[in-house]
Amino acid sequence: MxxxxxxxxxxxxxxxxxxxxxxxxxxxxxxxxxxxxxxxxxxxxxxxxxxxxxxxxxxxxxxxxxxxxxxxxxxxNEEWERNFEPLFIGGEVSVRASFHEKPSNAKYDIVINPKMSFGTGHHETTTLMIENQLTIDHQGKRVLDMGCGTGILAIMAGELGASEIVAVEIEDWTVENARDNAELNGYGNIDVRLGGAETVTGENPFDIILANINRNVLLEDMPAYKAVLKPEGWLLLSGFYTEDLPMIQQRCEELGLKYESHRVKNNWVSAIFKA
Structure with missing residues (x-):
């Protein structure tokens, strides 16, 4: 293709x-x-x-x-190698390509080869999601990453100690890329699936759900997320603007999800909700 x-x-x-x-x-x-x-x-x-x-x-x-x-x-590969600069997020997380040197001061080190998938950390939403992940206890938790792109957030969950991770994407070549990146970072056990929210219907519940997609998909799929989120579980969302936050909050509240906090970068938002 x-x-x-x-x-x-x-x-x-x-x-x-x-x-x-x-x-x-x-x-x-x-x-x-x-x-x-x-x-x-x-x-x-x-x-x-x-x-x-x-x-x-x-x-x-x-x-x-x-x-x-x-x-x-x-x-x-030639396109992104020409443009992909390493990142340092939240004072702890290095995001780099395989041809970059690992920084000595990184607590967490993630290597991403995008291969046309979204999510190198350069977009505000990915950065915001990682910053929010750093505030949530992932140790031994079951995590779902919806719209995983390169798999960067699922890999971050692994770095933070998640014991079981499911990642979902709608494009077959993106699924392939996420699997490659997971393997590259030592998380070949991440279960990367092709499809949408329907792929987790009836699943055992998750402690943490990550969804960095876009406003319309989030609003449509929110009931599916809530259905597989454990009581007291965390829902981290991004892919929308500050003006969309009230709409997202209202939808979450209708489903019994409590707003906790949000971060903003260049008008993009990542919000945290709790079941």
Whole structure:
């Protein structure tokens, strides 16, 4: 499967908004650039008219220049190696590619080879989720990572001592990537599944559920999460903006989930709820 790369030159204030908009169109990997970002989508999912319609909605507010090119799947490593810089999150977590040196001051060290999957830690939502994970006791816990992307949050759960981890993704090549990354980090026992919320229906309950997806999916799948969350269990959510938080809170409260706290970075939010 080949991919389409759309590189946008856009003001930083609108980059996150357009990232979210393109996410709704099916783009599921994003790389920041000096003057905007690049977005990637499977070739068979790409629709030029949808892209133009989306960008035209913002024409009165921001000037956007963009280019489109086809990227062969086997060339993806070259793309991300050119752009992927190591990260240090929460003063404890190193996120790096396999060709980066391991930092000596990292309490936790995660190696990620994205291969077109979302979740290298560079996006605010992934960083926020990891920061929130650091505040939750994972030791010996059963953890579910919905929309796992590269598997970074599931791997973080392993680093924090989770005893059993299930990760779920809707794309087969993303599942493959998450499994590879889990193996690379010594967590080959992570159960990575293809599908959506239906894949955990009737499961034994989880102590912690992680879901970094988007607002609409979270709202739709919340009952499924609640159904497999243990009493006193934790639900960590991200993939939405500050203005969406009241809507997320209301949905959680309707299901008996109590709001605990949230973090914000560049208008993106990660919130913690408790059963």
């Amino acid at each position: 080949d991919f389409i790369e759309v590189t946008l030159k856009v003001n930083a204030d609108f980059a996150d908004i357009l990232t979210a908009e393109l996410g709704e169109l099916g783009f599921d990997a994003f790389v920041e650039t000096e003057d905007g970002f690049s977005a990637y989508i499977e070739e068979n999912k790409y629709n030029q008219q949808d892209l133009e319609d989306t960008l035209n909605r913002y024409a009165d507010f921001v000037q956007v220049e963009y280019t489109v090119q086809k990227i062969e799947r086997q060339n993806w």
